[in-house]
Every structure is written in C-alpha cells, then in structure tokens.
Amino acid sequence: MTTMIALAIIFAFGIAVAPASAESTAELGKQAPNFTLTDSKGITHNLSDFKGKYVVLEWINFDCPFVKKHYDGDNMQNLLKAYRDKGVVWLSICSSAPEKQGNFDNAEINKRIASLKANMNAYLIDADGKVGKMYGAKTTPNMYVISPSGELIYAGAIDSIKSTDKEDVAKAENYIKSALDEAMSGKAIKTKSTQPYGCSVKY
Amino acid sequence: MIAMSGNTFANDKLKTADARVVSEYSTISPQTEFWLAVEISPKDKWHTYWINPGDAGLATSVDFSLPEGFEIIDTIWQIPIKFEFEGMASYGYDQKHFIFYKFRSPKELIQRKYRIKAIVNWLGCKDICIPEKKEVEITLKSADKSIINKDFNKIFKKIPNKYNGALTAKISNKKLTIELPNDIATSKDLYVLPFSEGIIDNSATQKITSIPGQNFIEIKLDNFHIEIPEKFQALIINKKDAKLVSIIINK
Numbered sequence: 001m002t003t004m005i006a007l008a009i010i011f012a013f014g015i016a017v018a019p020a021s022a023e024s025t026a027e028l029g030k031q032a033p034n035f036t037l038t039d040s041k042g043i044t045h046n047l048s049d050f051k052g053k054y055v056v057l058e059w060i061n062f063d064c065p066f067v068k069k070h071y072d073g074d075n076m077q078n079l080l081k082a083y084r085d086k087g088v089v090w091l092s093i094c095s096s097a098p099e100k101q102g103n104f105d106n107a108e109i110n111k112r113i114a115s116l117k118a119n120m121n122a123y124l125i126d127a128d129g130k131v132g133k134m135y136g137a138k139t140t141p142n143m144y145v146i147s148p149s150g151e152l153i154y155a156g157a158i159d160s161i162k163s164t165d166k167e168d169v170a171k172a173e174n175y176i177k178s179a180l181d182e183a184m185s186g187k188a189i190k191t192k193s194t195q196p197y198g199c200s201v202k203y
Numbered sequence: 204m205i206a207m208s209g210n211t212f213a214n215d216k217l218k219t220a221d222a223r224v225v226s227e228y229s230t231i232s233p234q235t236e237f238w239l240a241v242e243i244s245p246k247d248k249w250h251t252y253w254i255n256p257g258d259a260g261l262a263t264s265v266d267f268s269l270p271e272g273f274e275i276i277d278t279i280w281q282i283p284i285k286f287e288f289e290g291m292a293s294y295g296y297d298q299k300h301f302i303f304y305k306f307r308s309p310k311e312l313i314q315r316k317y318r319i320k321a322i323v324n325w326l327g328c329k330d331i332c333i334p335e336k337k338e339v340e341i342t343l344k345s346a347d348k349s350i351i352n353k354d355f356n357k358i359f360k361k362i363p364n365k366y367n368g369a370l371t372a373k374i375s376n377k378k379l380t381i382e383l384p385n386d387i388a389t390s391k392d393l394y395v396l397p398f399s400e401g402i403i404d405n406s407a408t409q410k411i412t413s414i415p416g417q418n419f420i421e422i423k424l425d426n427f428h429i430e431i432p433e434k435f436q437a438l439i440i441n442k443k444d445a446k447l448v449s450i451i452i453n454k
Binding site for chain 2: 139
C-alpha cells in the first residue's frame with residue numbers, strides 16, 4: 001500500500017528519478033536532471049528543492065590531489081563562501097564507490113569538512129554512482145552550474161590551468177566565478193563548457 | 204648511450220615512475236639537429252599520460268632549461284595505449300616510454316661542455332593518483348664533429364608516421380564523421396585519437412562504415428565537447444602502428 005501511494009505521488013508530481021542506465025542525460029541549455037541524494041548528516045535533498053536559486057554541483061574526492069589543490073589553499077572554500085553569501089546553493093557530490101578512494105563514512109566526511117572549514121550546503125553521497133553517471137561526471141573536481149530556472153548553464157573544469165599546483169590557482173581563470181558573475185548580471189556566459197581535469201571519479 | 208639520472212625533489216622517493224634523459228649524440232657540433240629523449244618508466248601497475256590524457260589524468264610535461272642558443276624545434280610522443288575503466292577511457296603508458304625532443308645547437312659552440320636540464324612532471328595513477336616530478340640533466344661535449352650514439356636508434360621507435368595530406372570530416376547529430384582514404388582504411392581495428400582533449404567521447408565505440416569507393420569512421424562527440432577547431436591533429440591508431448593526420452572540418 002505504501003509503495004502504491006509512493007508511486008502515485010511520483011506520477012502526480014512528475015518527479016524524475018535517476019535512470020537505471022549509465023547514459024549521461026545532462027545537457028547544456030536543457031533542464032538539469034533532477035536527483036535525490038542523502039547528505040553526510042543524514043538529510044535527504046532533491047535538486048528540485050533549490051529551484052529559484054543558482055546551484056553549483058561539485059564532484060569531490062577529498063584524497064584526490066586535484067581536489068586537494070583547491071581545498072589546501074582555501075580556493076574552494078573562498079569561492080564557496082563568496083557565492084553562498086550571494087544566495088548560490090553549493091552541493092558537493094561524492095560518487096566514490098565503497099572501498100574506493102574518496103568513499104568515507106559520515107563521521108569522517110563531517111570531520112574533513114570541519115577541518116577544511118568547507119561550508120557547502122550539503123555533501124551528498126552517491127556511492128552507487130547513478131547521479132555521477134547521469135551528469136557524465138568524469139573527474140574530481142567536475143563542476144556544473146544550474147540557473148534558477150533549472151537550466152544547466154556550465155559544465156566542466158573549475159579553472160583554466162590543469163595542474164595539481166595550488167600556486168596555479170591565482171593565475172587561472174576560475175570558470176565557476178566567471179559563469180556565475182556573467183549569469184547573475186544578466187550577461188551571456190562566455191565559456192559554457194570546458195574539459196574537466198582531475199582524478200577519475202572512482203565509480 | 205649517454206644518459207643521466209637527476210635529482211628527485213625534496214628527497215622524496217618516487218612512488219609511481221622514474222625519469223631520465225638520453226641523447227642521440229654524445230658530442231655535438233655547431234648548428235646540429237639532434238634528439239634528446241626523456242625516458243619515463245612507470246613502476247609496476249602504475250601508468251602516466253599522453254598529451255591528451257582522455258577522460259581523466261594529466262599529460263606529462265617537461266620544462267627545459269637550455270644553454271644560450273639551443274632551441275627545441277620538434278617534439279614527438281610515442282604512440283600511447285588506451286585504458287578503459289568504469290565507462291571512461293584515458294590514454295598513456297604503463298611501460299617505459301619516451302618523449303623525443305629535437306634540438307638545434309647554436310651557430311657557435313664556445314664551451315667544451317653544455318648542460319641541458321629539465322624538470323619532468325607526471326601524474327602516476329593506478330587506483331589512486333600521485334603527482335611526481337624529477338629534475339634530470341645531461342651534459343654534452345662540443346666539438347667540430349658530432350659523435351652519434353648508435354644505440355639511440357633502438358629506442359627511436361613506436362613513433363607515429365606523418366601522413367601526407369589532410370582528412371576531411373563533418374559534424375552532424377553530435378557525431379564527427381571522418382572520410383578515411385584507402386591507404387588508411389586498411390583495418391577495421393583502428394581508432395582516431397585527437398591531440399586535443401574534449402572533442403570526442405573517449406569510451407564510445409568508433410564505427411567504420413563504407414559505401415562503394417569510400418570509407419568513413421563515425422565518432423560520437425563528447426557530451427560537453429569544447430568548440431571544435433576547424434583543423435586539428437589526431438593519431439589514427441591500429442594494431443601495428445599509428446599515423447599522424449590533420450583533420451579539416453567541412454562546414
């Protein structure tokens with residue numbers, strides 16, 4: 001009976017769920033695929049909850065040297081804070097499978113978040129990789145920006161210098177900053193997609 | 204063959220690979236073109252990356268410090284292999300391999316010896332990735348006449364062959380279709396590997412089709428592909444060798 005009611009609700013509200021296939025369905029200029037994931041504090045989030053706001057999706061693996069490049073020098077934390085202060089929702093998503101690098105229990109995740117002083121809205125767990133594959137996330141980091149109307153407006157690298165050196169952060173163009181600044185001021189986004197760089201997502 | 208090991212940064216023991224530089228010539232004369240090969244040897248189960256690493260990873264880079272008047276005039280990467288994993292693909296090497304740099308010595312060589320240094324940066328990966336680097340150097344003697352190292356030819360292999368003429372291609376329905384000349388379409392087991400990242404879907408099967416008198420290879424574009432240049436270079440790799448081609452997009 002409960003299952004029937006749940007199914008009825010899904011059909012009534014047209015809630016999309018992650019498809020079983022591994023085919024990426026995210027496309028620039030189209031509605032970002034909806035998903036439901038639970039975060040490291042046990043709270044469940046739907047992407048559709050954040051309609052009306054800019055949303056950044058950040059694929060993450062704390063032990064990847066490319067992620068460390070941006071977290072060790074506080075680049076990611078500063079970027080996060082600057083745009084959260086402007087009302088942007090920041091969702092970090094970890095698609096590392098169990099036993100693979102980056103897959104931690106909630107206690108460890110929350111400990112790492114606290115020690116890095118990273119203030120994302122939520123760290124979402126995608127251990128079966130369905131949402132990662134839905135978005136075609138290949139690397140950590142791999143970034144996506146979604147407009148308040150739900151359109152995917154940027155996909156790709158965090159910045160323009162592919163390296164693991166944190167000294168390169170200051171010299172690089174930050175594509176998330178550029179996309180959000182342009183979109184928020186009503187301008188066309190100059191760079192809508194770039195090739196992401198990083199460690200492979202550990203599906 | 205003259206080869207020099209180098210200094211490992213910060214006394215860290217290298218975990219994923221080792222590097223050194225070897226020279227075609229032990230002694231060089233003025234205005235000589237010669238090859239230096241940076242040798243990278245991944246350790247067991249580790250791999251490093253080609254110039255286009257594919258879906259993940261980072262290309263090896265070599266930063267040279269050159270004596271005055273020396274210049275690099277060409278670079279050749281050995282043919283990479285494809286690694287497929289978790290619905291993605293990367294390109295690189297899991298065995299000893301070389302990146303070849305063609306040098307030209309200056310018009311005058313006033314010193315008896317010249318030291319060429321380089322910092323080799325690579326990303327070593329297996330189930331995890333570790334960025335590493337090593338400083339390598341080589342000292343070459345100068346004389347009126349160059350002296351070649353006969354052993355160098357033994358390593359100067361697995362080099363793509365430059366193809367004369369450009370291939371034409373078109374883009375439609377999120378696919379890149381390249382016309383293959385008869386002298387390239389000699390095998391069904393070939394694939395196209397652009398030098399630039401972000402053009403093709405690296406894990407998608409590349410489909411060879413034929414109509415009478417013409418052969419094509421159809422390649423799915425990356426879902427979030429970059430702006431595709433009108434002309435770009437690629438390798439066409441089969442089981443035996445690889446051809447370095449230019450591809451021109453017909454609009």
